[in-house]
Amino acid sequence: MIQEAYEKAAGSPFWIQAPENRYLVVSSWDHIKEIDAASEDVLSLQAAAKEILQPRYTMQNFNWFDKKGADGMPLIRTLRTLLTNHLPDILPDIRRSMSVLLDRAQDSQPIVNGSYTSPVFPIIIEAISLTNAAAFFGSEISHDKKFMAAAIGFIEQTLLAAEAIRVLPKAIAPLIGNMIAKNLGSGKAIYDALIPIAEERLEERAQKKLGHGVPEHHDCIQWVMECSPRSSPWSAERIVHELMALWFGSVHITSTTACIALHHLCLHSEYIEPLRNEIESTGWAQFEQSGGKAFPLLDSFMKESARINPVESVSSRRMALKPFELSDGTRVEAGEWICAAARGMMLDARYYTAPHEFQGFRFVDPSILKTQLADDIVSQVQGTPSNFTDIGDWQLWGTGRSACPGRFYATAVMKTLLALFITKYDMQLEEKAAGRYFAWRTFIYPYASTKVLLRPRAAL
Template sequence: MLLNTFSTGGETEGFVLSCLSLAIVFTLVNIVTSSRTWLVAHSPISFLKRRARAWLFLFQGPKIIEEEFNKAGPGKPFHIDVPENRYVVVSSWKHIKEIDSAPDHVLSLQAAAKQLLQPKHTMSSFNWMDKRGAEGIPLIRTLRVMLTNHLPEVLPQIRRSMSALMDNEIDSAPKLEDGKTMTPKLYHIIIKAIAHSNALAFFGEDLAKNGKFMKAAMTFIEQTLLIAEILRLLPQFLSEPIGKFLSNKLNSSSVIFDTLLPVAAERVDEYARAKLGQKVPEHKDCMQWIMESAPRNSPWTAERIVYELIALWFGSVHITSTTVCFAIHDLCLHPEYVEPLRKEIEATGWETFEKSGGKCFPLLDSFMKESARITPVESVSTRRMALEPFKLSDGTAVNPGEWIVTAARGMAMDSSVFSKPTDFQGFRFADPAVVAKIDSRPSFSAGDKSSDFTSISDWQLWGTGRCACPGRFYATAVMKAMLGLLIAKYDMQLTDPGAARYFAWRTFIYPFPGTKISLTARE
């Protein structure tokens, strides 16, 4: 199934499948040989059951986490075995605070991300350090401060080009007999539009318009997922040669690297000339801000800047596209919300939305939050790998190499925080006075406390504390722009609302790319 989404040639697919099979066989051998001591102490049956469940986790991760979460009870940590590791899963805010307080050399997000993405083989040999430290500040500052503060300037161009791209793709999709209802491959269009928007914000207009670069940049996301998954399942001694082979064969990251490098080199040169008082072009994008945020006493090379951008690219396109895709499904499943959302968008206008840096549209904000609460792309959040032994205040231990994560999906269903948690209440996070102004239907007035989509205090979508997603203000603004454009222009329907819309892989859920949504242009 996963392979259907990959645009590799047949020969490569065959090779990749062989690697996956190899990965599974070697990991099984590895488990059996490395677990002799455990087997002596426990019954072989219970050992096999545990390992089978660890492998089942690949396909049923969210379900297994939910079962263990319910078994453990509210706020109690529990363990999950996965093929290559063990996770400690927590769900109390007290424990989450303890994770956030642990220093980087004890619990590290960067080390967990490194295992997840295998950057050495997926990102042109970019070998991350296990802990980020001061090296990470330029990227975080770029996103959290510079990009967020410049949203009023960058959003108009992003919205206009996103609108043109979507119109173009949707208009050229097959039409139903009525001649005005289109049935495009919407997920594909969403990825393309988010990728284009991110390219504008990260690298500037020229690269966003470069077709070859953009094609490689989108393929890179799929290839990263695939290579990283194969390498995570392989034993150590095989991951190096197979990683090298795969990164040569599936080489979209080199296309990106080779395209970005001369552009970054030019920026570095311009920056040096500007310091000498020469007049140079002005750029407002992340490439520029990362360079300008690097330490003055040891400025970053063009290569270093490009590596940061490549890592950022993967992390930003995939999760944003998936989250917005499920919000579109929810608009189709709960059509009663479309009219009030339309009224809000039309009454506010794009100019006000953009001037606010994407903060406007409180009803849409609440709808998006409810959608991501009920159908979170990620079942866990706040991933940290233990680099040194770590203990929670209740005595739960995390050994070096193991991960500690939060039960994001389970916490989002906590009835002590969210009333009737399994009900979809699109305006549950909006101020009732704002809801009443737009629509007085009683079904819309029920709500928990109002809370923004970007908030990090009542849910785990964006992670925790000092590591919480620094791109969340940008991501939220872009998702609102995309949803707003679709709501304003089209009536949308899931062709088969009862059909399965997603599948699970580890802790993620992925939308089926073939899910059909029909779009009818409004009169």
Template sequence: MDMLELPVLQLPALSPLTVNAASSVFGFLSIFLCYKALVARQLPSPWGLLQLILRPLTRRYKAWAYLFWGPEIIQKAFDEAGGKPFELFAPDNRYVYVSDPQQIKELDHAPDTVLSLQAASKQMLQPMYTMHGFNWFNTRGTEGVGFIRALRTLLTNNLPKILPDLTCIIRTRFQELHAEHPVINGKKQSDVYHMTVKLVVLSNAVSFFGKDLAKDEQFMVSALAYIEETLICAEIVRLLPSFLSPIVGNIIARRLKSHAVIFNRLLPIAQERCLERDAAKLGQKVPQHADCIQWIMETSPKNAPWTPQRVVHELMAIWFGSVHAVSTTVTFAIHDLCLHPEYVEPLRAECEAQYGDFERTGTGLPLLDSFIKESARLTPVESQSTRRSALKPFTLKDGTHVNVGDWFCTPVRAIMTNPIDYPEANTFSGFRFANPELVKSLENGHGSFDILQEKPTKLTDVDMKFHVWGTGRMACPGRFYASAVMKVILGQVILNYDCKLVNPKARRLFTWRSTILPNPSTKIVFTPIRGESEAINV
């Protein structure tokens, strides 16, 4: 696992004008604080005065430092807290982290009108500016929660119909992307993160909207750009003073085109589906569709069906979450295949024997499942999970308090590397979560692997020790689909290529706030284990 190191800052020489200005500010603060102390008849000592001056400056520095070194700051605070809640500040927020299972349950049981995942997501993504004016409510369920059934049940149940075609599409597209990459020092070098994002965008387009829309080049280009544009735009708006956010947000929204292209391309389809819905209610015969557009529409509230615009807005929000999380997780898993080649042989044997069953059921491949879960444990997309924004003041049973606008959350990365719950917590053990009997059986020809967890668990499981999908009743409803797509992409890599990092010692990741992202410049050599025209079809 890479250790995140704090860079040494090289500060430029200060001009006399800058020094004079800083001295003036410092002097003004000193005079002001002395005046306040005199009024209160409590004149501090020189050291006390210095502390009064530096305290707010130190707090602001720490808040801005959180943007650059969030995961390390969270880990340090978690270690010092000893299992108790702790608070951290970002420039725009106060975060209160809890890791005790009982306190996490308190968060889960709190009413949505008090602690809101919706409000936290709204602050993170700024959908008014990034999702074509989508202004969702702060309280979950105000407009219905049918999308949960659409993702958790309908999309999951449809996996056996999706996966066979998706496998062929991903295998072919991987070959096309690989063929485009440059040959350096006699070997093709692939920008693995960009490659993976394109594969996930294609997977989601096929699964959510069907093959026809996936062939629309303009839509696909915008769908790819939309992820990065959303992240950048939302972050700029979050860091601005509140009076500037609407002005700058609207300017950025007008200049970024991807969200408008996606909205305008999906809207006519949603309008047609809504007309068909109304016609069906009158007893007319209408075409049958099996895609996310249809499922989102059908699971909207019966007494107040969503408009076509509302359906498209929901699809845009789902699209962002699915592409961002899946592509990052798959990229880090490919890194781990390169760093731990001893796992390739048993994983390849499993895929050759069982991939067909996985396609037909949407489940299975337990060794690959464990490998992805272990990769996600050590390099999760987020170091912060279970986000709840306080719509009203709220106090835990131990007295921990948040005011309106503060967030409760869990330090997911720190929890998942806690040696109390995970033996050899900072060591990559790809089959950690597989059935111990299955791992023992690999000794007959596939090497020996340590058994560190006696109880097998799945990638899609949600519990108090693994928060990748969130916790409790708010856990991600699309995790079964996401897990299947991860297995499709990684399965095609394992079945058809040997992979090697061009520079194993180079930094593979970077952080922003609590997010951990792959370094886009990381390159991998994918070597076909047979001619690419003979890629295995299991």
């Protein structure tokens, strides 16, 4: 529906009616820059996120501000700077625990003629969840099976509950919302498990100030606490609420993006050999020291995968807190939404040559390609080289000052997982022609049942 409207609009903004509201969708970089330039008082990402998440009901009565930064921005600094800078330290552990998880999944399956068949999306969700739990909440709790089951369940429960509450008439939303909230067991379980950890960290900080020795922690709970404003330090509740929202917002989108890329690796197996050569000749140590920046061929392959099948068809969502007017005179009123047509732009011949063709090395610097690859693949390259984490040429990560601060972490983690699959297995989709995902609102979700035939390379 959005794609059709995008094509008709031919670069102009257009309206989309959703069940609870209407959205103005822009499809030019000039208009996207105007969205970014608007102040948080006028166009708010946080107010849009609050509407999607309904945190008051889904997150133990979390009263999020409409406006970002009202009580500091410790989370953004934590992700964009501290988590990103720590990637060289944490990537080796991430790789080891993902490798163990893949080996365990393999050991639980019968091998027939050197291969086994397995749904991969649940494995990817487990790998990303484990990784994010260790990075956000600390490695100890990421090994707690009960906690992890609740944390994974929380995402689905929150999605369903928030969807239901969003479409309710405003007058009855609090009543029904509170009834739903009482039954959201997994949210309560993870809140109850995280609060004592956050309280202990606050106590340790107080002890340290008095000169006592305290343990060191390298995780987001610790960094958010340390970055919270001195004038109004965040409480344990505030830290946990923010991290629960982060957990909800980051696990599913990262798992889906990685799963779609894995499907593309199966569908375009001609890329496997050059990718394997790149990973094996570069080596894990160099990749990890680079903080996940190395492996340029894999980086481009992932970018082409997310360009052809982006997890969200719109990006840079903002709710208007005050009326806002674009330079062409199109207006959104307070309470209405504005966003960018991410998918439409990614499949538009104005921005990409042969936009519907999968060209896995489209974004690689030609000098790297020439030294590594055969001529037929080199001839695919067009345009200016770019990276998966770039924000100036596509809308996967949103816009300008609000662009995803977790993108360096997310990219490094997805690369690690995909590189493990590439080096451990030959892969094939069990049913190439079957649907691999479905769309709900503006998102796509991979089918959990899609199976991949995995042939461990050691068994060849």
